[in-house]
Amino acid sequence: MEFLQAVFVDPFVSIYEYPLFFIEVLIGGLLTGVMYSLVALGFVLIFKASGVFNFAQGAMVLFAALTLVGLMEYGLPLWAALIITVGIMVLLALVIERVVLRPLVNQEHIILFMATIGITFFLDGFGQMIWGSDVKLLDVGIPQDPIEIKGVLINKFDIWAAVIAGMLVMLLAVFFQRTRVGRALRAVADDHQAAMSVGIPLKTIWAIVWSVAGIVGLVAGIIWGSKLGVQFSLALIALKALPVLILGGFTSVPGAIIGGLIIGAGEKVAEVFWGSAFGGAIEDWFAYMLALVFLVFRPQGLFGEKIIERV
Amino acid sequence: MIYREAGQFKTSYPADRAIFPIVQDRYFVAAIALAAFVAVPLLASEYWLVTIMLPFLVLSLAAIGLNILTGYAGLLSLGTGGFMACGAFAAYKLSTAFPELHIIGVFALSGVITAGVGVVFGIPSLRIKGFYLAVATLASQFFLVWLFNKLPWFTNYSPSGVISAPPRALFGDVFVTGSSATPEAKYLFALTAVCVLALLAKNMVRGNIGRKWMAIRDMDIAAEIIGIPMLRTKLLAFAISSFYIGVAGAMWAFIYTSSVEALAFGIERSFQVLFIIIIGGLGSILGSFLGAAFIVLLPILLSNAPQLIGLQIPVDMVTHLEFMIFGALIILFLIVEPHGLARLWSIAKEKLRLWPFPH
Numbered sequence: 001m002e003f004l005q006a007v008f009v010d011p012f013v014s015i016y017e018y019p020l021f022f023i024e025v026l027i028g029g030l031l032t033g034v035m036y037s038l039v040a041l042g043f044v045l046i047f048k049a050s051g052v053f054n055f056a057q058g059a060m061v062l063f064a065a066l067t068l069v070g071l072m073e074y075g076l077p078l079w080a081a082l083i084i085t086v087g088i089m090v091l092l093a094l095v096i097e098r099v100v101l102r103p104l105v106n107q108e109h110i111i112l113f114m115a116t117i118g119i120t121f122f123l124d125g126f127g128q129m130i131w132g133s134d135v136k137l138l139d140v141g142i143p144q145d146p147i148e149i150k151g152v153l154i155n156k157f158d159i160w161a162a163v164i165a166g167m168l169v170m171l172l173a174v175f176f177q178r179t180r181v182g183r184a185l186r187a188v189a190d191d192h193q194a195a196m197s198v199g200i201p202l203k204t205i206w207a208i209v210w211s212v213a214g215i216v217g218l219v220a221g222i223i224w225g226s227k228l229g230v231q232f233s234l235a236l237i238a239l240k241a242l243p244v245l246i247l248g249g250f251t252s253v254p255g256a257i258i259g260g261l262i263i264g265a266g267e268k269v270a271e272v273f274w275g276s277a278f279g280g281a282i283e284d285w286f287a288y289m290l291a292l293v294f295l296v297f298r299p300q301g302l303f304g305e306k307i308i309e310r311v
Numbered sequence: 312m313i314y315r316e317a318g319q320f321k322t323s324y325p326a327d328r329a330i331f332p333i334v335q336d337r338y339f340v341a342a343i344a345l346a347a348f349v350a351v352p353l354l355a356s357e358y359w360l361v362t363i364m365l366p367f368l369v370l371s372l373a374a375i376g377l378n379i380l381t382g383y384a385g386l387l388s389l390g391t392g393g394f395m396a397c398g399a400f401a402a403y404k405l406s407t408a409f410p411e412l413h414i415i416g417v418f419a420l421s422g423v424i425t426a427g428v429g430v431v432f433g434i435p436s437l438r439i440k441g442f443y444l445a446v447a448t449l450a451s452q453f454f455l456v457w458l459f460n461k462l463p464w465f466t467n468y469s470p471s472g473v474i475s476a477p478p479r480a481l482f483g484d485v486f487v488t489g490s491s492a493t494p495e496a497k498y499l500f501a502l503t504a505v506c507v508l509a510l511l512a513k514n515m516v517r518g519n520i521g522r523k524w525m526a527i528r529d530m531d532i533a534a535e536i537i538g539i540p541m542l543r544t545k546l547l548a549f550a551i552s553s554f555y556i557g558v559a560g561a562m563w564a565f566i567y568t569s570s571v572e573a574l575a576f577g578i579e580r581s582f583q584v585l586f587i588i589i590i591g592g593l594g595s596i597l598g599s600f601l602g603a604a605f606i607v608l609l610p611i612l613l614s615n616a617p618q619l620i621g622l623q624i625p626v627d628m629v630t631h632l633e634f635m636i637f638g639a640l641i642i643l644f645l646i647v648e649p650h651g652l653a654r655l656w657s658i659a660k661e662k663l664r665l666w667p668f669p670h
Contacts, residue, residue: 053442103646109441110387111649114589117582118641125634133627239578242446250442279461288450292435295447299439 006277025272031158033264034165038220039241040256042213048189049209055116058238059123065221065230070131089214097207138225161223243291249301263287314663352495360494365567367607368501374587374599376555382594384548385528390448392580393455398425398557399564400465403474414479425557426550433549459573475570488565497566513596592651601652
């Protein structure tokens with residue numbers, strides 16, 4: 001009885017009594033959700049273009065952030081470090097395409113998935129061996145102080161993160177819709193064989209997609225890294241992005257963003273208002289449960305392509 | 312030359328249906344069993360028994376469970392760690408709440424409880440498959456571990472959240488769990504349980520139910536059209552797989568480590584078992600054992616290799632190098648033989664049949 005009241009009555013009472021606090025939590029959650037979307041975006045790009053479920057996205061986020069911080073510790077200015085890191089991520093994409101993906105062409109999806117877990121292990125070890133495993137502070141000049149808008153406290157950093165994420169998504173949209181390479185990417189995503197038959201080089205496209213995912217990973221790494229410090233736990237953020245993926249659909253860029261917003265907001269609100277009823281730390285699994293329940297009703301996610309099967 | 316079935320005629324259906332229809336296979340398996348049951352406990356040191364043989368056996372059992380689900384029924388799952396935790400905590404609650412319950416009963420019941428939990432988390436598999444399902448099973452992983460970590464009832468209100476296996480004897484005074492159990496007794500008990508369950512699994516997957524699972528794995532819609540009940544077969548795969556994984560979890564807590572906390576069954580455990588079945592071979596009971604041996608031995612080899620070749624490397628460097636080599640080896644392995652160690656084994660048998668002739 002007490003438990004039922006804690007679940008069904010108390011949270012709503014406190015939401016009603018402190019609406020401003022609720023809005024604050026909600027906005028904070030939405031802004032965190034934007035950051036989840038950033039990580040999920042990298043997954044979606046690669047899954048769409050190559051059908052590979054890239055578990056290594058989290059490791060790529062960590063590796064990019066570690067490289068950036070490491071280069072800056074050597075005294076390089078931010079812009080130089082950024083350029084070199086982008087270069088390294090492109091190089092990494094080329095190496096992955098040549099060494100891992102090409103020999104595994106035509107293998108089953110689960111084998112490719114396992115290979116990306118192998119990449120995860122390798123990158124985690126490699127990054128930490130070169131740059132060390134202690135927590136590093138990343139400061140790229142994003143302001144951290146909170147501001148007040150109509151009685152609601154919001155951290156400036158979160159707004160900046162959302163703006164950067166929004167710009168990145170716009171940039172990607174332009175890249176996909178307006179450029180020649182982008183059109184080729186969309187063709188490959190639609191149908192590998194048809195794309196190949198009109199002369200689109202699959203290998204080049206894969207290398208480009210992995211590079212773009214690496215750069216998206218770098219942006220996610222910069223934002224998460226300046227929020228939490230650059231450390232091993234950044235790689236685990238990939239696990240947070242997975243429910244976003246199934247909620248939004250594996251193949252949809254808008255899905256990744258809206259899924260991220262729903263998960264981010266739902267998670268924060270649930271933790272703050274319902275967490276105490278369940279004994280706290282429900283953030284660990286709430287997103288997964290939300291996505292799981294959702295899947296039972298809509299198996300392809302919010303914006304995923306409708307699954308059509310033929311025998 | 313040696314491995315040739317020429318001249319071995321089957322004169323009855325049971326002989327034709329035997330698990331090992333070829334005489335050489337029977338001798339080979341008998342030799343392995345003899346070595347495992349007699350030679351290993353006599354010759355192996357305590358270190359070998361406790362740090363290599365016990366985790367090998369427990370992980371093999373978990374891998375058989377996951378192989379039934381992923382390798383045979385084609386349902387990708389990343390919730391193995393959560394189900395192992397479920398088995399471990401069910402066994403702990405059962406054995407402390409009913410001290411007179413026999414240890415075999417404890418293990419079997421904890422398997423049954425895990426099977427029930429597995430069925431609940433298997434319900435989404437009726438609607439989704441592939442990676443969507445894999446991510447959905449992560450829900451069980453995180454939820455179950457959180458549950459056992461948060462609710463003190465599961466650990467009998469132990470302040471540290473660690474459960475310790477109570478001492479239980481098998482034949483009156485032969486302790487197989489708890490601190491007074493000898494490594495040999497633990498090993499033999501685990502070995503017997505794993506052998507019995509593996510034999511059961513082998514018979515299941517080559518019988519009616521196994522063929523239904525494989526039909527669903529290869530194309531589920533076609534399987535439904537030829538009259539295989541989707542709901543029952545998929546949920547049965549989840550139930551039986553979870554039973555094996557639950558027993559493996561109970562054995563992990565009671566026989567291998569003796570005391571364990573929920574966090575030991577984190578997502579890494581799920582990946583470890585998934586590695587085992589992919590490296591060993593999807594859809595192969597033998598592969599589960601081969602893969603488990605590989606995964607247990609590789610880290611030990613990697614951490615001892617620098618000393619063996621006389622290199623002095625700092626400790627944190629070694630951990631990072633281990634990560635790198637492990638990842639690289641997995642990729643290399645997938646490229647060289649995507650069908651796993653079990654496939655290599657059958658290639659070797661093919662070669663042996665022809666040897667010394669090339670064709």
